[in-house]
Amino acid sequence: MLNIALIAHDKKKLDLAMFVKEWKDVFEKCNLYATKTTGTIIEEKIGLKVNKLESGPYGGDLQIGSLVSYGKIDFVIFLRDPLTAQPHEPDVTALMRVCDVHNVPLATNLGTAEAIVIEIKKNLEG
Ligand SMILES: O=C(CO)COP(=O)(O)O
Numbered sequence: 013m014l015n016i017a018l019i020a021h022d023k024k025k026l027d028l029a030m031f032v033k034e035w036k037d038v039f040e041k042c043n044l045y046a047t048k049t050t051g052t053i054i055e056e057k058i059g060l061k062v063n064k065l066e067s068g069p070y071g072g073d074l075q076i077g078s079l080v081s082y083g084k085i086d087f088v089i090f091l092r093d094p095l096t097a098q099p100h101e102p103d104v105t106a107l108m109r110v111c112d113v114h115n116v117p118l119a120t121n122l123g124t125a126e127a128i129v130i131e132i133k134k135n136l137e138g
Contacts, residue, residue: 014132017076017088018046018054019068019107021098024091025053031089031122033058038133045079047072073103077110087132088118089125 016039020028032039032054044062046054051064066072079085088111090104098104111118119125 014042014086015079015084016042016044017079017085017090018044018050018062019073019076019089020050020091021068021093021096022049023093023096025050027122028089028091029053029057031125032060035126035129035133036060038129038136041136042132045076045085047076068103069098069100071103073100073107077103077107080107080110080114080116083114085116087128088116090118090120091122091125092120 018028018032028050036058039060044051044054044060046062046064048064048067048070051062054060055062055064065075076085076088080088088107090107092104108118108120117128119128
């Protein structure tokens with residue numbers, strides 16, 4: 013099963029939830045990981061089981077980065093808010109960096125996320 017990490021800053025959480033709902037048939041066949049608030053919204057609004065880590069500002073981005081470095085995450089969707097300063101900006105940068113270090117696909121917008129999810133769906137239908 014593919015392991016997918018889902019993270020969104022506050023102003024992007026609705027976009028991410030709608031995206032996950034649209035592609036629920038794919039996401040329900042994957043192990044999902046998320047930072048706490050993002051994961052709670054996806055569980056409550058979409059009804060998918062999510063392995064929830066800490067909230068981003070409390071270290072959740074770093075926890076997901078750690079999973080990436082252990083090779084436990086296959087794909088990260090990280091919808092950042094480019095217009096709002098984040099107190100944990102260094103953690104945000106660290107997560108993106110570790111994805112690049114380990115060549116783990118990282119979607120920071122829904123266009124890229126959709127392209128990758130379409131590919132995953134094709135593979136699942138095999
Ligand atoms: O802050 C975040 C990512 O940097 C996300 O954390 P939450 O999902 O807990 O809001």
